[in-house]
Amino acid sequence: MVSLLQCPPSPFRSSFSSNNPRSPFLRFHFPLRHAVRCNLVEPIKFDNGKPYIPLLNTSAHHLSSTATSHLDNTLPPFNKHDTRLRIFSGTANPALSQEIACYMGLELGKIKIKRFADGEIYVQLQESVRGCDVFLVQPTCPPANENLMELLIMIDACRRASAKNITAVIPYFGYARADRKTQGRESIAAKLVANLITEAGANRVLACDLHSGQSMGYFDIPVDHVYGQPVILDYLASKTIYSDDLVVVSPDVGGVARARAFAKKLSDAPLAIVDKRRHGHNVAEVMNLIGDVKGKVAVMVDDMIDTAGTITKGAALLHQEGAREVYACTTHAVFSPPAIERLSSGLFQEVIITNTIPVSEQNYFPQLTVLSVANLLGETIWRVHDDCSGGIEPYSSLGID
Template sequence: MAGASSASSCSSMAASGAACCSLAHHRRPRRMAMTQSRRRRIPICCCSCSSSSMCGGGYDSSSSLSSLSPLPQFPLPVPVPASRGGGGGPLRVFSGSANPLLAQEIACYLGMELGKIKIKRFADGEIYVQLQESVRGCDVFLVQPTCPPANENLMELLIMIDACRRASAKNITAVIPYFGYARADRKMQGRESIAAKLVANLITEAGAHRVLACDLHSGQSIGYFDIPVDHVYGQPVILDYLASKTICPSDVVVVSPDVGGVARARAFAKKLSDAPLAIVDKRRHGHNQAEVVNLIGDVRGKVAVMVDDMIDTAGTISKGAELLHKEGARAVYACSTHAVFSPPALDRLSSGLFQEVIITNTVPVVQHHNFPQLTVLSVANLLGETIWRVHDDCSVSSIFQ
């Protein structure tokens, strides 16, 4: 590449995570199999702070919805001893360029610094990755959502995995908070590709030993991988925030914006004081286009909480909100893990249909995408806890039980 291509941009992902945690001088126990009574609850930040100090959370956990099912009890984010773990070697966390703020928050939760990595793009668009510290024999976690621009971020992840493999990392885990191409998980018409399977093959062939993904669009995508997949759910973060709202539990109705999301909405409703369920029936005429037909369930005089895994163009969820208002809903909340926000999503979401739009930071939300009704919650503690458990060979599924 020397001579033919000139470097157009250069980013060095070296973070100062050690300054993040005030408990940096303590050592963390090797095992986390402590009893629930010994754990201390950590509020998950809902203020989307970018400060390097630990945030105390932006809400009060005492509310009328506090009768929720027990949520994960995260231990204190004290430093992880770099030389100890469940046999996977020293722990190292690196960030790609897709969502460095989330990666920094994860490292802060773990009480460690992000690994030093150099990522740049040449004038012809090719990507260059160099690890600037040794990972030989290490348990490496690469934080890189494949959000827009999906192809660039996916290629960057593959090159990061390859760099770690060639640097003799013992274990490589791809931490993908948002898994792009997850919607292309089956053939809807003849002569279509199944891109989700192709991406799974690419990640595996690049050299990843494990994938950690958050709220996959469909559960069957896990089966496309020939390596272990830890599926993390963002529901506890959103439920924890809703518990702070002064809403009477008997006034809440959980709404699925389509038939395909009924299982997700039912699980959400069960944990939200076993709230009743309503379903928006729709007919889709094409990609990113939806037409609402009718509503199954009663929302008159109720607070409707619409639950979906992602908001892309917001066509489905906004048309559903229009129908809910027409059917007499008192207020409509939109809850989603992934905020892709393709145009014209912002116009639809800020049009006044929603009392509040609650999302997480699996996909970075740029400043000009903010609007008054938007609330961004952080999944950093959840992902950080999962990373620690994977590294220390502890159960991950027990977080959500």
């Protein structure tokens, strides 16, 4: 059961904090509705990555909020008592939901979610949402089928409770890789899941780093596509890496556009591509490297890490080609076995991920760094609720399509 809790301190590094150091070669300027400063919990005693454990607690915490001087000219006035905006969390990632609510200065709505003995899911809203703008935070991460079904039932509950608008906030959209037919007699599951979410009653979807852009076209409702790229870029910019030493690497040909955009914002770093051929699902074979990485700090960029087969074979090739250090950067940490063993094998100087998918404590390893996308999603929710245009410069700086 997910119930109303006090806002906890942010358990992850927040790259949108008002006191975050900025690199001279990479800056993001946009007004945030809140500059919430939360105390960090005690980190695991690792020398490098310092991942933080997501903890929920019911103790009260003091939050200090400030607004930028030009906020009134860019955003509608904030009303903390605006009851038209309601946020509910599923069971997939309650820590992220709490962080989003904490950033927005709101409290999570009361909702009862339980499972019967036979596995059926029961959802009941514990407060009225009639005429409200409702946002349901629920990534469809593993177990994908359980979390997807829970999201559908949550949407249905809100629709039957006469919510005015229902937005499915899906930090990680499962089944996104099944977005086309590569062989005969295959299903396009991404389209099927999009239809299910639409038919359940969602009016809008807010997704983070879809596997491919065309997945937005599978929905017959508006889709706000948020990129986690600014969070990772901001963190890399705070590190002491000379721009002349950087090279951005795409782990496969399909990710070249993503890596090129990343490299352009990272001081226009050069680009390298790992050419591989896949013989089956979750099985990859690296063939060769396109580009020069000798003596460089290689930053491998991808949208997700599943079994880590592709990215670890690519890292091994980069070391063979003379790369000094290898960083792995990804938004979604699926971490299916044996991903942890591969990532902690010593090939990577640091593995940088976000908290779109919760990482259990037993899956932490010394090189892991977890960044929070809560402020990014929270600010997007405000702008969707306030009907702000996506064309203004501060909005596009958030990485929103």
